[in-house]
Every structure is written in structure tokens, then in C-alpha cells.
Amino acid sequence: MARNEEKAQSMLNRFITLKNEEKKKPKERRPYLASECRDLAEADKWRQQIMREIGRKVAEIQNEGLGEHRLRDLNDEINKLIREKSHWERRIIELGGPNYTKHSAKMTDLEGNIVDVPNPSGRGPGYRYFGAAKKLPGVRELFEKPPELRKRKSRYDIYKRIDASYYGYRDDEDGVLEKVEGPAEERMRAAKLAEWEALEEIKREARRAVKSGEVASVAPAGILFEEEEDVVEEERQAAREKENEKEREFVVHVPLPDEKEIERMVVEKKKMELLSKYTSEGLLEEQTEAKAMLNIQR
Numbered sequence: 082m083a084r085n086e087e088k089a090q091s092m093l094n095r096f097i098t099l100k101n102e103e104k105k106k107p108k109e110r111r112p113y114l115a116s117e118c119r120d121l122a123e124a125d126k127w128r129q130q131i132m133r134e135i136g137r138k139v140a141e142i143q144n145e146g147l148g149e150h151r152l153r154d155l156n157d158e159i160n161k162l163i164r165e166k167s168h169w170e171r172r173i174i175e176l177g178g179p180n181y182t183k184h185s186a187k188m189t190d191l192e193g194n195i196v197d198v199p200n201p202s203g204r205g206p207g208y209r210y211f212g213a214a215k216k217l218p219g220v221r222e223l224f225e226k227p228p229e230l231r232k233r234k235s236r237y238d239i240y241k242r243i244d245a246s247y248y249g250y251r252d253d254e255d256g257v258l259e260k261v262e263g264p265a266e267e268r269m270r271a272a273k274l275a276e277w278e279a280l281e282e283i284k285r286e287a288r289r290a291v292k293s294g295e296v297a298s299v300a301p302a303g304i305l306f307e308e309e310e311d312v313v314e315e316e317r318q319a320a321r322e323k324e325n326e327k328e329r330e331f332v333v334h335v336p337l338p339d340e341k342e343i344e345r346m347v348v349e350k351k352k353m354e355l356l357s358k359y360t361s362e363g364l365l366e367e368q369t370e371a372k373a374m375l376n377i378q379r
Contacts, residue, residue, distance in 0.1 A: 115165075115172040124176060128169040135162045142212035149217060156214040163209070 142155045
């Protein structure tokens with residue numbers, strides 16, 4: 082049995098292959114301008130052909146071992162095909178076909194996040210990078226976000242945000258204080274109401290006892306009549322006065338000078354200071370002897 086290569090090279094097989102190629106239509110070439118196409122089906126076919134070419138080149142550009150120059154060339158070719166595809170998509174819309182631009186892919190960074198690079202590296206708007214081309218020197222920096230500089234707030238910016246809530250004037254508007262004070266207010270109101278009812282009951286018992294001539298019953302502990310309250314208040318006042326009297330009591334064991342004596346001593350001291358300032362010691366001694374001889378106290 083002959084091999085496959087020998088079969089292909091045989092005269093009969095070559096004759097059959099040539100006959101089949103003659104029957105085929107000449108290979109169509111994609112129009113250079115999309116505006117030259119008048120048929121919607123033809124425009125869609127050329128768009129699909131461009132999509133297949135883009136897919137093959139995108140798969141090829143994923144290989145990082147191709148070298149920097151080959152990666153840059155492949156990336157340029159892909160961008161050229163993408164621009165051509167956009168022309169055919171606009172032509173399809175003009176011919177009444179669907180709008181494919183709504184579902185166009187967006188540029189992503191190395192982590193897969195969608196980024197907006199309107200005019201990277203000065204290659205014109207819409208230029209995109211694919212696969213290993215994103216890791217080329219000078220391209221990686223385009224996808225790196227610059228560090229955010231935290232601006233220091235000025236005193237004006239700080240005080241600008243201070244309002245009534247900062248000082249607590251709107252604390253009642255959130256409803257928290259109302260939820261806490263509501264039950265407490267009800268409890269206090271119930272306690273005061275119970276106290277008032279007890280007092281009213283005691284008054285009614287006292288009126289019935291006065292009308293019937295009977296002796297009034299003793300009031301419950303903690304509740305006093307008006308007369309009892311007056312007596313208790315008088316006793317408390319008397320106890321306070323006794324305590325004040327005890328505090329005011331002071332036993333003097335040494336005679337104390339009165340106000341006139343203190344005033345005389347102060348004047349005498351000032352007089353001596355003036356005399357010592359403007360007179361000599363000899364003159365002071367003579368003056369003292371003269372006062373002693375004349376029995377003058379001042």
C-alpha cells in the first residue's frame with residue numbers, strides 16, 4: 082500500500098485537485114473602504130472575518146516570549162483591525178443592521194479591572210493594549226494609579242462642617258431620646274398618680290371621720306397631714322437653731338481688745354513709724370522722757 086504522500090503526488094489526484102480549484106469561485110478580497118459595500122450581509126461577513134483575525138492575533142500576543150518588537154507590532158495590528166471593525170459596524174448601522182458598538186469590550190488592567198485610558202502613549206484616542214503588551218516598558222505605568230495625596234485640611238475646612246448637630250442641638254431629632262424618655266415618663270406619671278390617689282383617699286377618710294364624729298385612722302407611713310407637717314417642720318427648725326447656737330458659743334479665756342483699742346494701737350504704730358523716719362534716736366529718747374515726766378500716755 083502506498084503512503085499518503087505518494088497518493089497525493091499521483092497524476093490522478095493532482096488532476097482531480099486542479100479540477101476542483103477551477104470550479105471554485107475566485108477568492109474575494111475585503112474592500113478597502115467600508116463605504117464601498119452596498120449589501121448588509123456582505124458587510125456582516127467582512128466584520129466577522131475581521132473578528133476572527135483579531136481573535137487569532139490576541140491569542141498570539143499572550144505569549145511573552147515573542148520579544149518586545151514583535152509584541153508591539155502585534156498590538157499595532159490588533160488596533161488597526163479594531164479601527165477597521167468599527168468602520169464596518171458603522172456601515173452596518175447605515176445599511177439598517179444591528180448596532181454592535183453597544184457590546185464592545187472595554188480596556189482592562191493587569192488585574193482585569195476596567196480602566197479608562199483615553200489617549201495612552203500619544204498614539205491617538207482609543208489605542209488599546211492586549212496580553213503581554215501591557216507589561217512592556219513604559220506601558221505598565223499607564224495602568225498604575227498614582228498615589229492619592231491626602232490634602233491636609235485647613236482650619237476653615239474643619240469649621241465649615243460644624244453645624245448644630247456638632248453641639249448636640251439635633252439629638253432629639255433621631256428619635257432615640259424619645260424612646261428612652263417615653264417609658265421613664267410613664268413610670269413617673271404612674272407613681273405621681275398613685276401618690277395623688279393615696280392622698281385623695283386619706284382626705285376622703287378624714288372627711289368621713291369628721292362627719293361621723295369618729296377618730297380618724299392613722300395615715301400610712303410616709304404620708305402626713307398638713308398639721309403634722311407643720312409640727313415636724315417646727316421641730317426641725319428648733320433643732321437647726323440649737324445647732325447654730327452651739328456653733329456660735331465660744332469661751333474666751335484671755336481678754337480681747339475691742340475695736341477702739343485696736344484702732345488706737347494701729348494709729349500708735351503708724352505714728353512711731355513716721356517719727357522713726359523723720360527724727361533721730363536722741364530726739365525720740367528725749368520725747369519719751371518728757372512724756373514720762375508729764376505722765377502723758379499718748
